[in-house]
Amino acid sequence: MPERLANIGRKVFFASERSLGQAIPPSDDSVGYVVRDVHRAFSRSLQAKIAAHGVSMGQWFFLRALWDEDGLTQRELSQRVGMMEPTTVTALNSxxxxxxxERVRNPHDRRKVNIYLTPKGRSLREVLLPCAAEVSDLATRGIEPADLALAIDLLHRMIINLGDSSDSL
Amino acid sequence: MPERLANIGRKVFFASERSLGQAIPPSDDSVGYVVRDVHRAFSRSLQAKIAAHGVSMGQWFFLRALWDEDGLTQRELSQRVGMMEPTTVTALNSxxxxxxxERVRNPHDRRKVNIYLTPKGRSLREVLLPCAAEVSDLATRGIEPADLALAIDLLHRMIINLGDSSDSL
DNA sequence: GGTAAATAATTAGATATCAAACCAATTGAC
DNA sequence: GTCAATTGGTTTGATATCTAATTATTTACC
Incomplete structure (x- = not known):
């Protein structure tokens, strides 16, 4: 088990403070690294729960979008989920x-394929949404809601700063 | 545990507030989703820069650890980088x-393989570290250092929260 | 109406990642 | 000293994800 602990008052590195002769800033202190670790922690945690119901992470994102609205084309689905189309194809295959x-070729425009949930796919909602809620609650346990809101807002700003527009969908 | 939060822009969802009949909380408001998006934004951004020097993200993490100290065994490297050993094997292969x-079989314990940077691998440091610094600076542009430090601390706490996952199932 | 451009989906090929099974060398218990 | 357990590394097979190229269909322009 990794025993790196949150130590308050950690230093945040900026490029202007670094020079090449110096030590590499420890991963723990770099936003990018921490974000990556949190992402993996979330991913592992949710994966463990939903795998019990035979659903993989790749499928999860698409299921979630489809619970909200199904009958979308693959392109629309890709955009909602924020994945490229080949990713959507392979996820939908599985x-x-x-x-x-179920894939249904659109009769009015035969290029399009509309995706519909089967009863089985739809019924998973009741089992899987609580899994996600558990993970979210576990992750944010003991964290002040106001602090959390600030952090989320800040993360959104980073996405915008890095020039990724999938944020505003 | 406080249930509502001061409205800094976005609403944060807790399991206790949701019921299955309701709409699925929009991805933008879920910590897990935002973290995932930030992670991908960071990853894409750094990848674009280092790819110009023929280095992939998978290699980046290991290079970074090796710049700090080389001659490590593959297991030690895996632990420092936070990846499983098969991942390390394939990264080192490439x-x-x-x-x-360079892989050098350890003569005192022939199970071990020590990894050493070549001059080429070592010299990449001077080109690649500034790339990472640029990404980090870009991401945190316009963000108060104190806020950033808070957010990083909070993310560390989430990692810890998600790490000891023994009691919620 | 006939072809060029656009659109929708797919395939092909690459990287990244992990779990499980597996081999090979070393250590420890007797 | 021998054999079982441990340790270090690799292979195998699966999921996730992307870019680039390909196929099929529709729309738009002369």
Whole structure:
């Protein structure tokens, strides 16, 4: 088990403070690294829970979008989920294989394929949403809501700063 | 545990506030989703810069650890970088192929393999570290250092919260 | 109406990542 | 000294994700 602990008052590095002769700033102190670790912690945690119901992370994102609205085309789905289209194709392939969704060729525009949840796919909502809620609650346990809100806001700003526009969808 | 929060822009969802009949909380408001998006934004941004020097993200993490100290065994490297050993093996394979590192079987314990940077691998430091600094600076532009420090601390706490996952199932 | 451009989905090929199974060398218990 | 347990590394097979190229269909312009 990693025993790196939160020590308050950690130093934050900026490029202007560094020079190449100096030591590399420890990973723990770099935003990028911490974000990566949190992402992996979330991912592992949710994955462990939903795998029990035969659903993988790749499928999770698409299921979530489809619970909100199904009958979307693959392109629309990709945009909502924030993935590239080939990713969507492979995710939907596995979901179709497991009987969670159905592909229906659009009769008015035969290029399009509309995706519909099967009853099985739809019913997973009741089991899977609570899993996500558990993970979220576990992660934020003991954290002041106001602090959390500030952090989320700040993370949004980083996304914008880094020039990723998938934030505003 | 406080349930509501001061409205700094966005609402933060807790499991206790949700019920299945309600709409799925928008991705933008969920910590997990935002963290995922920030992670991908960082990753894409750094990747774009270092790819110009023929280095991939998978190699980056290991290079960074090796710049700090080389001659480590693969297991030690894995631990420092926070990756599983098979990941380390494949990363080192590609790095060896590109002449960035050298594997040297340890003569005192022939199970171990010590990893050493080649001059080429070592010299990349001067080009690549500034790339990371640029990304970090770009991401945190316009953000108060104190706020950033708070957010980083909070993210560390989430990692810890998600780490000891024994009691919620 | 016929072709060029655009759009939707897919395939192909690459990187990144992990868990589980596996080999090979070393250490420890007797 | 021998054999079982441990340790270090690798292989295998799976998921996740992207870019670039490909196929199929539709729209738009002369």
């Amino acid at each position: 979901m179709e294989r497991r009987g969670l969704v | 790095m060896e192929r590109r002449g960035l590192v």
